[in-house]
Amino acid sequence: MASEPLAFPSLIGQTRAGLEALCREAGAKPIHAETLLAHVFRHGGRDPAAIPGLPRRLAAWLTERDTPLALHLVRDERASDGTRKMLLAMPDGKRVETVLIPGQGRLTQCVSTQVGCAMDCAFCLTARGGLERNLTTEEMVAQVLAAERLHGQRPRNLVLMGMGEPLHNFDAVARFVRIATEPKGLAFSPRRVTLSTVGHVAGIRRMIEERLPCNLALSLNATDDATRARIMPVNRRWSIAEVLEWTRRFSRLGRKRVLIEYVLLASVNDSDENALRLLELLADIPCVINLLPFNPHPGADFARPSEARVSAFRRILVDAGRIAVVRESRGREISAACGQLKARAVA
Numbered sequence: 001m002a003s004e005p006l007a008f009p010s011l012i013g014q015t016r017a018g019l020e021a022l023c024r025e026a027g028a029k030p031i032h033a034e035t036l037l038a039h040v041f042r043h044g045g046r047d048p049a050a051i052p053g054l055p056r057r058l059a060a061w062l063t064e065r066d067t068p069l070a071l072h073l074v075r076d077e078r079a080s081d082g083t084r085k086m087l088l089a090m091p092d093g094k095r096v097e098t099v100l101i102p103g104q105g106r107l108t109q110c111v112s113t114q115v116g117c118a119m120d121c122a123f124c125l126t127a128r129g130g131l132e133r134n135l136t137t138e139e140m141v142a143q144v145l146a147a148e149r150l151h152g153q154r155p156r157n158l159v160l161m162g163m164g165e166p167l168h169n170f171d172a173v174a175r176f177v178r179i180a181t182e183p184k185g186l187a188f189s190p191r192r193v194t195l196s197t198v199g200h201v202a203g204i205r206r207m208i209e210e211r212l213p214c215n216l217a218l219s220l221n222a223t224d225d226a227t228r229a230r231i232m233p234v235n236r237r238w239s240i241a242e243v244l245e246w247t248r249r250f251s252r253l254g255r256k257r258v259l260i261e262y263v264l265l266a267s268v269n270d271s272d273e274n275a276l277r278l279l280e281l282l283a284d285i286p287c288v289i290n291l292l293p294f295n296p297h298p299g300a301d302f303a304r305p306s307e308a309r310v311s312a313f314r315r316i317l318v319d320a321g322r323i324a325v326v327r328e329s330r331g332r333e334i335s336a337a338c339g340q341l342k343a344r345a346v347a
């Protein structure tokens with residue numbers, strides 16, 4: 001698919017503090033950061049020269065130093081449930097996907113944080129190509145602005161659940177979260193931004209220490225270390241006990257939600273015993289449990305459990321008083337599970 005470039009000024013990678021520093025460096029008052037925030041982030045990534053009310057000298061100084069970021073739309077697919085997947089080429093040609101998911105009057109955008117992924121989860125298509133590189137903060141913000149430009153609507157929720165492990169690219173992701181939740185900028189409520197991790201404990205610790213303004217989703221997917229290490233190699237570094245200890249600490253920060261993601265793989269982690277062990281593991285962690293029946297892809301080593309098995313698993317959790325929701329992969333016919341669009345486009 002040939003497309004016009006989607007161009008954005010490099011200012012989209014700056015936090016409020018960064019914009020204030022740039023204004024000072026240019027010899028202008030830091031208050032102009034307000035105008036930059038409103039026009040660069042709220043109005044779809046506007047070129048500084050076209051921003052009304054910005055001193056001409058400051059606009060010229062910024063334009064001179066700007067290295068605009070141009071993305072291309074490589075593929076654009078829509079599923080019958082309204083899910084829209086866009087494959088975007090970054091300036092160096094590397095491709096990442098971002099997905100818009102409608103639901104109950106709200107639009108959610110799934111953002112990628114890396115090109116490929118190093119985590120090597122056995123059930124994931126993205127894992128097959130390994131990690132190519134980290135995305136920059138600008139490239140993450142550009143996914144949001146590009147989707148808004150193409151779709152004509154800004155989403156209400158952001159989930160960092162696309163390609164990559166966000167906490168493996170902590171600094172760029174943390175800056176992205178701060179820009180996304182800046183009230184005068186992209187202005188997402190911190191309660192509507194969720195970072196999903198495989199259980200990168202060093203990253204969860206930093207989220208806590210730095211009070212990152214977002215929710216945490218932990219992709220758990222097993223209830224014993226041997227099984228988890230087999231399907232998620234990250235468990236060889238950080239055990240279930242360790243990752244749950246840090247998730248528990250995160251849950252105590254207040255005003256933040258914890259979600260536990262559990263991909264159900266037939267005959268691997270979907271037995272009644274698994275459900276009972278999951279209850280024990282999560283006993284003192286307030287959270288919502290999302291059950292995701294595996295969405296098989298070509299060459300997958302796993303199968304999807306039957307509807308009856310999924311229901312029985314959920315019933316055990318619900319009967320024990322836990323909130324457990326079965327979430328279907330949205331847009332299954334356009335391969336909406338993580339990494340699948342890119343895998344298909346480059347095949």
Ligand code: SF4
Nearest residue numbers: 117119121124127164
């Ligand atoms: S599931 Fe997520 S963390 Fe695991 S390999 Fe795939 S993209 Fe990486």
